[in-house]
Amino acid sequence: GAGVSQSPSNKVTEKGKDVELRCDPISGHTALYWYRQSLGQGLEFLIYFQGNSAPDKSGLPSDRFSAERTGGSVSTLTIQRTQQEDSAVYLCASSPTDGYSTLHFGNGTRLTVT
Amino acid sequence: RKEVEQDPGPFNVPEGATVAFNCTYSNSASQSFFWYRQDCRKEPKLLMSVYSSGNEDGRFTAQLNRASQYISLLIRDSKLSDSATYLCVVNSPLSSGNTGKLIFGQGTTLQVKP
Numbered sequence: 125g126a127g128v129s130q131s132p133s134n135k136v137t138e139k140g141k142d143v144e145l146r147c148d149p150i151s152g153h154t155a156l157y158w159y160r161q162s163l164g165q166g167l168e169f170l171i172y173f174q175g176n177s178a179p180d181k182s183g184l185p186s187d188r189f190s191a192e193r194t195g196g197s198v199s200t201l202t203i204q205r206t207q208q209e210d211s212a213v214y215l216c217a218s219s220p221t222d223g224y225s226t227l228h229f230g231n232g233t234r235l236t237v238t
Numbered sequence: 239r240k241e242v243e244q245d246p247g248p249f250n251v252p253e254g255a256t257v258a259f260n261c262t263y264s265n266s267a268s269q270s271f272f273w274y275r276q277d278c279r280k281e282p283k284l285l286m287s288v289y290s291s292g293n294e295d296g297r298f299t300a301q302l303n304r305a306s307q308y309i310s311l312l313i314r315d316s317k318l319s320d321s322a323t324y325l326c327v328v329n330s331p332l333s334s335g336n337t338g339k340l341i342f343g344q345g346t347t348l349q350v351k352p
Contacts, residue, residue, distance in 0.1 A: 157340065166244075166325065166344030167282070180332075180339050215281060227274075227327075227340060229281035 126150065130216050130230035137206055137237055145201045145233045149218030156193055157219075157227065158201050162212045170214075173199065206237045239264055242328050244343035252351055255316045259346045261326030262308045270329035271302055273311050275322045276345065282325055285311075316350045323347045 129148040137143050149156050154175045159167040169183035173193040184190070188206075193199040203210055213232040219225035244261045251257050263271075271288035286293065288300040288309050299312040309328075313320055326343035 159342070167342040169339055169341055172339040226284045227282075229283070231281055
């Protein structure tokens with residue numbers, strides 16, 4: 125079946141512009157995560173949605189970052205007034221239930237802020 | 239202190255060698271433990287879950303030591319195709335009892351040489 129889909133796969137933007145990244149999780153998966161990975165670094169947790177619970181936003185690095193998940197399915201991560209340090213690969217993952225389940229990752233969005 | 243810590247390596251080993259990676263975690267209430275594998279410029283994929291009694295999958299053995307709060311991954315008879323970054327993943331449970339988010343270590347790089 126279809127896996128986790130992220131779009132765009134690559135995004136180049138100018139410093140100060142806003143960007144929106146999209147994630148389509150696997151159908152029926154209730155948990156959805158956003159992570160960020162800079163070159164040569166590990167995955168940095170950003171935000172976690174689990175069913176109808178309030179999202180865990182504890183990893184968002186600043187108030188320029190926000191995320192939504194509409195109807196328990198598609199999620200968008202928005203970065204306002206992008207900075208060069210926001211350049212990274214943004215990975216979305218979904219899992220069937222909760223923190224005990226396997227994460228299925230999308231291919232990521234490579235964001236470059238010039 | 240980071241919630242999940244790994245030695246980044248790199249570990250350079252010859253084919254056929256046995257290599258072991260450790261990972262420490264800070265939250266004693268964590269209950270879910272995994273090893274993921276990430277190939278260069280690819281998304282992470284589940285290698286194996288880690289169970290309390292330890293578990294084996296072919297050449298790979300995972301162990302959990304709750305008292306010392308670390309998990310380990312042993313790879314026997316290393317193959318060239320084992321070259322990758324190995325990511326330790328631990329859940330960060332909430333006081334409410336929710337299993338919470340999954341936190342990744344920064345990864346340990348393994349390079350298997352002919």
